[in-house]
Amino acid sequence: MKPQNVLILGAGGVAHVTAHKCAQYNDILGDICIASRTQAKCDKIIASIHRQGHLKEPTRQLTSRQIDATDTEAVVRLIEDTNSGIVLNLAQPFVNMMVLEACLQTGAAYLDTAVHEEDDLICEDPPWYANHEWKRAERCQERGVTAILGAGFDPGVVNAYCALAAKHHFDRIETIDILDVNAGNHGMYFATNFDPEINFREFTIVWSWINREWVCSPVHDEKWVFDFPEVGPQPVHLTGHDEIHSLARFMDVDTIRFWMGFSDHYIKVFNVLNNVGMLSEKPVRTAEGLEVVPLKVLKAVLPDPMSLAPHYKGKTCIGCLVKGEQDGESKELFIYNISDHAACYREVGSQAISYTAGVPPAAAAVLMAQEIWLPNTMVNVEQLDPDPFLDLLEEMGLPTLIEDRTPSLYAN
Numbered sequence: 001m002k003p004q005n006v007l008i009l010g011a012g013g014v015a016h017v018t019a020h021k022c023a024q025y026n027d028i029l030g031d032i033c034i035a036s037r038t039q040a041k042c043d044k045i046i047a048s049i050h051r052q053g054h055l056k057e058p059t060r061q062l063t064s065r066q067i068d069a070t071d072t073e074a075v076v077r078l079i080e081d082t083n084s085g086i087v088l089n090l091a092q093p094f095v096n097m098m099v100l101e102a103c104l105q106t107g108a109a110y111l112d113t114a115v116h117e118e119d120d121l122i123c124e125d126p127p128w129y130a131n132h133e134w135k136r137a138e139r140c141q142e143r144g145v146t147a148i149l150g151a152g153f154d155p156g157v158v159n160a161y162c163a164l165a166a167k168h169h170f171d172r173i174e175t176i177d178i179l180d181v182n183a184g185n186h187g188m189y190f191a192t193n194f195d196p197e198i199n200f201r202e203f204t205i206v207w208s209w210i211n212r213e214w215v216c217s218p219v220h221d222e223k224w225v226f227d228f229p230e231v232g233p234q235p236v237h238l239t240g241h242d243e244i245h246s247l248a249r250f251m252d253v254d255t256i257r258f259w260m261g262f263s264d265h266y267i268k269v270f271n272v273l274n275n276v277g278m279l280s281e282k283p284v285r286t287a288e289g290l291e292v293v294p295l296k297v298l299k300a301v302l303p304d305p306m307s308l309a310p311h312y313k314g315k316t317c318i319g320c321l322v323k324g325e326q327d328g329e330s331k332e333l334f335i336y337n338i339s340d341h342a343a344c345y346r347e348v349g350s351q352a353i354s355y356t357a358g359v360p361p362a363a364a365a366v367l368m369a370q371e372i373w374l375p376n377t378m379v380n381v382e383q384l385d386p387d388p389f390l391d392l393l394e395e396m397g398l399p400t401l402i403e404d405r406t407p408s409l410y411a412n
Contacts, residue, residue, distance in 0.1 A: 004028075004029060004030055004084075004085035004086050004109075004365075004368070004369040005029070005030040005031040005032070005033070005082055005083050005084045005085055005086070006022055006029045006030065006031070006032045006033070006084060006085075006086045006087075006088060006365055007032075007033050007035065007078065007079060007082055007084035007086070007087045007088070007108075008022065008032065008033070008034045008035070008088045008090060009035055009036070009067065009069050009075075009087065009088065009089050009090060009091045009095075009099060010036055010089070010090035010091035010092075011034060011036035011038065011041035011042045011044075011045060012041075012090070012354075013350060013351070013353075013354030013358070014090050014113065014152065014354050014357045014358040014361075015034065015036075015045065015088075015090040015091075015358070016045050016048070016348070016349070016350055016354065016358065017344075017348055017350050017354050017355050017357070017358025017359060017362075018088060018090060018358040018359070018361045018362045019032065019034055019045050019046075019049060020045075020048070020049055020052065020054050020347075020348040020358075021348075021358065021359050021362030021363070021396055022088075022362045022365060023049045023054045023055045023056065023062060024054050024056050024396075025056065025362065025365075025366050026055065026056050026057045026060045026062075027056055027057045027060075028366055028369050028370065029086070029365060029366065029369055030060055030085075030369075031060050031061040031062075031063070031082065031083075032060070032061070032062050032063075033061075033063050033064070033065055033078075033082045033084065034046065034062075034063075034064050034065075035064065035065040035066065035067040035069075035078060036064075036066070036067065036091070037066065037067070037068060037069075038066075039064050039065065039066040042064035042065070043064050045064075046062055046063075046064055048348075048349055049062065050062075052347075052348065052349070054348075063082075065078060065082075069089075069091045069095040069098060069099055070094075070095050070098050071098070072098045072099075072101045072102050072105075073102075075087075075098065075099055075102035076102045076105050076106055079102060079103070079106045079108050080106060084108055085108055085109060085369075086108065086109045086111070086365050086368055086369065087099060087102070087103055087108045087109065087110050087111070088111050088361045088362075088365060089110065089111065089112040089113075090112075090113060090358075090361065093112070093114040093115060093116055093117045094116075094117055094118070096112050096114075096115075096116035096117075096132070096133070097116050097132055097133075097136075099112075100112075100133075100136060100147060101136075103145055103147065104136070104139055104140065104143060104145055107143065107144075107145060108145075109145070109146040109147070109148075109368050109374070110145065110146065110147040110148070111147075111148045111149075111151050111361055111364055111365065111368075112148075112149060112150065112151070113150060113151055113152030113155070113156060113357060113360075113361060114150065114152065114155070114242055115128045115129060115132075115133065115149075115150065115155075115242040115245065116131075116132040116133060126207045126214045126244075126245055126248075127214075127245035127246070127248060127249060128207075128242060128245040129149065129242075129245050129246055129249075129380070130245075133147075133149055133378065134378070136378065137377065137378040140376075140377050140378040141376075141377040141378070144376040144377075145376065145377075145378075146368060146373075146374050146375055146376055146377070146378075146379075147377070147378040147379070148364055148368075148373065148375075148379055148380075148381065148384070149246070149378065149379070149380050149381075150242055150243060150246065150380055150381060151360055151361055151364045151381055152356075152357040152358075152360055152361065153318055153337075153356040153357050153360055153398075154178060154180055154241065154242075154243055154258075154318055155241070155242040155243035155246070155380075155381065156243075156357075156360045156381050157318075157337065157356075157360050157381075157389075157390075157393065157398065158178050158243055158318065158319070158320050159243050159246065159247060159380060159381035159382040160381050160382065160384075160386040160389050160390055161319065161320040161322075161335040161336075161386070161390075161400070162176055162247055162251055162253075162320055162322065162382055163251075163381070163382045163383075163384070163385075163386040164335060164386040164387070164390060164400075165320070165322040165324075165333060165335060166251065167385075167386065167387075169322070169326060169331070169333055170322065170324040170325065170326050170331065171324070171325055171326050171327065172252075172324045172325045173251065173252070173253045173322055173323070173324035174253070174254050174255070174323050174324045174325075175253065175254060175255040175256070175257075175321075175322075175323045175324075176247065176251075176253055176255070176256045176257075176320055176321070176322050176323075177256075177257050177258075177259060177320070177321040178241070178243060178244075178256075178257070178258045178259065178318075178319075178320050179226055179228070179236055179259045179260075179261075179317075179318070179319055179320075179321060179336075180236075180258075180259070180260045180261065180316075180317075180318045181226075181228055181231065181234045181236060181260070181261030181316065181317050181318070182261060182314075182316045182352070182353060183228070183231035183232075183234060183261070183314050183315055183316065183317065184312050184313060184314030184315060184316065184341045184351070184352065185312070185313055185314055186308040186311060186312045186351070192302060204219060204240075204279075205217075205218070205219060205240060206218065206219055206221070206238055206239055206240040207240045207244065207245070208238065208240070208244065208255075208256070208257045208258070209244055209247070209248040209253075209255060209256040209257070210255050210257075211254055211255060212254055212255075214248075217238065219237075219239065219240075220237045220238075220239075220262065220267055220270075221237075221238065222237065222238035223235055223236070223237050223238075224236050224237075224238075224259060226259070226321075228317040228336075229317060229334070229336065229338065229401070229403060230315060230317065230338050231314075231315055231317050231338075234261050234317075235261060235262070235263075235264075236259035236260060236261045236262075237259065237260060237261075237262050237267075238257060238258070238259055239258050239259065239260045240258065241258035241260075243258065244256050244257070244258055246380035246382065247382060250380060250382050250383055251382060273298065277294055278294045278295070278297070278298050279294065279295055279298070280293075280294045280295060281293060281294075281295050282294075308351050310345060312341035312342065312345065312351040312352070313341060313342060314340075314341055315338055315339060315340050315341065315352070316337075316338070316339045316341070316352045316353065316356060317336055317337070317338050318336060318337055318356060319334050319335055319336025319337065319401075320334070320335050320336070321333075321334050321405065322334075322335065330406065330407075331404075331406050332404070332405040332406045332407065333402055333403070333404060333405060333406075334402070334403045334405050335400065335401070335402050336400075336401050336402075336403070337356065337398050337399065337400060337401065338401065339352040339355055339356050339398070340352060347397070355397075356398065359393060359396050359397060359398050360389075360393065360398070362396065363389060363392045363393050363396055364389065366392060367388055367389060367392065372385075372388050373385075373388070373389070
């Protein structure tokens with residue numbers, strides 16, 4: 001099998017992990033180029049890969065380039081210059097459609113980890129994928145271009161968990177509750193675990209799929225204390241998230257909700273920032289005549305998520321509580337992963353949030369290169385066979401665990 005060269009766009013925490021994992025499988029993936037607006041960040045990732053000894057096949061190239069991913073023609077030239085067959089778009093989601101267009105023009109396979117966003121639009125009408133991505137599905141089909149959408153952890157792995165449940169464990173699924181909790185401690189007064197700008201844009205309004213209809217509710221309005229494996233009871237809040245918007249279309253399920261863990265301290269600070277206007281994406285003018293975007297200013301003053309990794313302690317737990325029937329009997333399963341912040345840092349110099357989001361794109365790239373996941377059209381993860389993906393993720397460091405929570409059994 002001919003190795004497929006890989007182009008990684010982005011140099012943040014997720015791209016850092018993905019690059020390490022791709023380097024460990026470069027006998028399959030071939031040459032790897034990491035490209036970002038700031039080439040020095042790419043070089044820093046490359047240095048860490050060499051320092052950890054993660055380049056499996058030393059004869060394969062590992063290079064960096066500077067790129068403005070909003071410039072489709074520049075991305076086209078970079079794909080052609082590096083002879084890349086797979087493009088892993090791990091840049092900010094504002095560039096998704098520009099990068100996808102470059103892949104449509106070159107024939108390279110495309111992958112991203114989050115739904116496309118426009119600078120001046122937050123939480124568009126559902127389903128979110130219909131606003132931008134799915135409008136290009138026909139062109140992908142016509143040109144035979146593979147585009148795998150939302151292939152991080154959530155969205156991504158949790159979509160595969162849902163597909164696994166439908167394939168192996170349920171005849172009918174009634175509800176899916178996706179639960180994401182970070183029970184770790186980074187020691188900072190206030191920080192986000194990934195790009196603050198993207199983080200806060202998610203928490204504006206909540207769209208959920210309830211009884212086969214889209215329902216809108218205020219953010220942090222509904223709370224649930226869920227008993228997670230290993231990390232115990234943790235408060236989670238009903239939140240809007242990408243994966244609901246594809247699962248509602250591609251899976252026959254009545255209700256799909258997303259819950260994320262937030263401490264009381266986080267919510268208190270969040271509410272203050274929101275109430276004083278610091279979470280706004282709309283430009284304002286200062287007394288000195290400078291035009292600034294409050295959300296971008298906030299991003300500039302908060303800690304870089306990468307800087308949290310060295311001191312992070314504790315674990316994350318992300319999974320899907322699936323309820324339905326099998327063989328005429330009621331059934332509930334919690335399908336999940338546990339990741340340890342300190343272990344992730346020892347392996348790749350990352351905290352667990354970036355690790356869980358960064359390993360899946362590398363696994364998907366390997367499956368694309370092996371033509372196991374190569375549909376030659378646009379798909380969301382739940383449309384693909386979950387078994388090879390989850391098997392490879394276990395090999396790469398993200399094992400899938402399943403706990404039977406059927407009430408009659410769980411009570412015992």
